[in-house]
Amino acid sequence: MKKLLSILLALTVLLSLGASAFAGNDDTPDGRWLCSDIDGSVTDDTPAELKDDFHLYVNKDWFVNTPLPDGTLGYGTFEEMNDVLDERMLALIHDESLTGHDAELVHKLYRLASDWDYRDELGLEPAEKWMKAILSIDSLDALMSYLHSDENLTRSILFTSAVGADMLDPDVYTTLIVAPTLMLQDSAEYTERTEAGEQAYEKNRQISDYILRRLGLNEEEAAAAFDNAIAYETLLASHIQPQSAQYSPDYLMSILNYYDRDQLAELAGDFPILDLLTVVGNTSAKRFMVHEPAFIAALQDIITEENVPLIRDWLLVNNMIETGKRLDRETYDEVKAIESRLMGITGTSDDESIAVNTVKELLEVPMNKLYIQAYCNEEQREAVLDMVNEIRNSYYDMLNATDWLSEETRAAAIEKLDNLRIRAIYPDELPDWSDLDFKGIEEGGSLLDAEMAIGRYILENNAAKADTAVDKDAWDLMILPTVTANAAYNAQDNSINIFAGFLGGVFYGEDRSYEQNLGGMGFFIGHEIGHAFDTNGAQYDKDGAYADWWTDEDKSVFLERAAKLAAWYDGFIPFEGCEYSGQQVQTEAIADMGSMKCLLAIAAQKDDFDYDAFFRQFASLFRTKATLPAIIGNTAVDIHPMRYMRTNATLAQFQEFDDFYGIEEDDGMYIAPEERVAVW
Ligand SMILES: [Zn+2]
16 A cells, blocks of 8 residues: 555655765775665774764764664664654553544454464465455456456556646646556566566565465466566566656656546557546546556557466465465464565564554554544644744745855745745644444454455545545645654645654654754754755645746756766765666755755854754764665665765765864865765
8 A cells, every 4th residue: 555655646755076085995895985774884893983984983883782673674763763653652552541433443453463363263264265366367358357346355457546636736636547566666677687676576476485375376386376477567567667767857747648538548448447447446537647658558458368367367476475464473474584584684573563563554544643642742843843944944045045046046946935835743633534444353354354444445535536626734644644753745735744753752852952853853854845946846836736937047057966966976886786876866865965054054053053962963863774685675766865875975065064073185074165066
């Protein structure tokens, strides 16, 4: 479901240098800073000088003394905070005095997830009926009737459809049509497999093989099913743009393809696209935005009688892999063991954390409501809004002082800042999920059936929004859950969203100093505002419409500056064999640097500002460690610079940092002023 939601909004969520300008580090592949994100890369003996590698200097003790928790592939400040949130949620889950429908749902799901005796009693049975239905598909007609039937576990329709704000008119919802998510994540992996692609392939192959054999297929059948699934995705992939296309400044323009019902039907030809949309509850939408028309046009030649065995096996593999976490202990443990072997994970998570994560994942909205009612208050919101205002004011100063902007573009940028929508901590109105229900243990329910019921409920609610008006004042907890250590900018309503999960831990606390809070949550507030003016956000106007408010000249200067930034990041080689893509991390790096610039401007206006506390807090935000396989997989898709870069590459752009610590030309943190790459 997360995959579906991530395409709903233009949402950006947090989480070449001349050699002469860089002192150089002989121990790293790029001569730059050590990639301390990799677990085990820092030991007692690793030199950590403040002036050479600030991130390592501040966090060395943490790197050396904090082992990866059992069962995890990565750990850092965000996970630390999420552990605190998990504990609070667990307390709510165990609080029998909580009443009401949300509490009932949460308690019921928690029992389905945590009662392993019950899960073992059900065994594989919850998955068997769904599998049987897929295996009976033996013709195109049978395929279509399966897709329309109640036996279609995930309401698969062979492409992905979701209803989201219209890119050109963000006051109305429109139906988006996109290609399905591929097992190897990126269509480019089907022609030339990278290490990350190989990793995803192996993981899916081994899990699929294990589950299908447990469900009764023999070795040969299970292997053939996976091969068929990949063969089908290979057919699809040749019509899907590679992931790298998304990082191009022209990408948004390329997905603006609008169709009415007749035009969409004509585009799809023999592929019954309108008919299939009814499977997800979208029965009468009038307007469609098709990201890749060439893909939709190609489906009629792929969804054929001849390819039915491939499509059937693709449905089988995809659906059954998803059930792996929802069945009995043996299945759960083996799926985890496969992931652990491939991803370098040691140990396993405890049962409480498995159960709380399941509740969080499937019932995020009811869980968020309970959390808000128990832990959030108006004072917190006021405190966050005060901080937002201070940082927004600094952005005004920055825009006013930017010498490469014409007055015309500057005025439009300021108007965009005027119109910034701010959501802080919790919505005024909480959503009503009273019409969702599923069977608990008493009624003989299963975790898998509960997941299916919740998934369908979300799909139907989403589809019902097609062509209706967007209420920009509303806060949809489904898309913007607040119980997470995070924040988000949504370009389609020009909003920053600061979540409750930041409060009461390492990011923000009433017991922490002003400088710590500014270098903590304040940094992310500035970062999210910065997304309004990165190469993606800058293509949307003050109301969230995809519209050009730049003069040609200003835009070309802006894009040149952004290209210089991307080229500089291209030079990083965090680990041997990594081809780091500056374009992939460009928007996030722009937002990081924009935020730091505004925070330093605020600092300059304060008497006795404690720069050391501020910089250290900032560096500690990004301490993290993960297994090398996890890093390889993540680097292929993450649009954020690696964490050690987020500290060092950001700070190295600023004279204030150099001046405060006396950084000079021979130091690793030094970048000559003319080689700095901050866009703003
Ligand atoms: Zn971001």
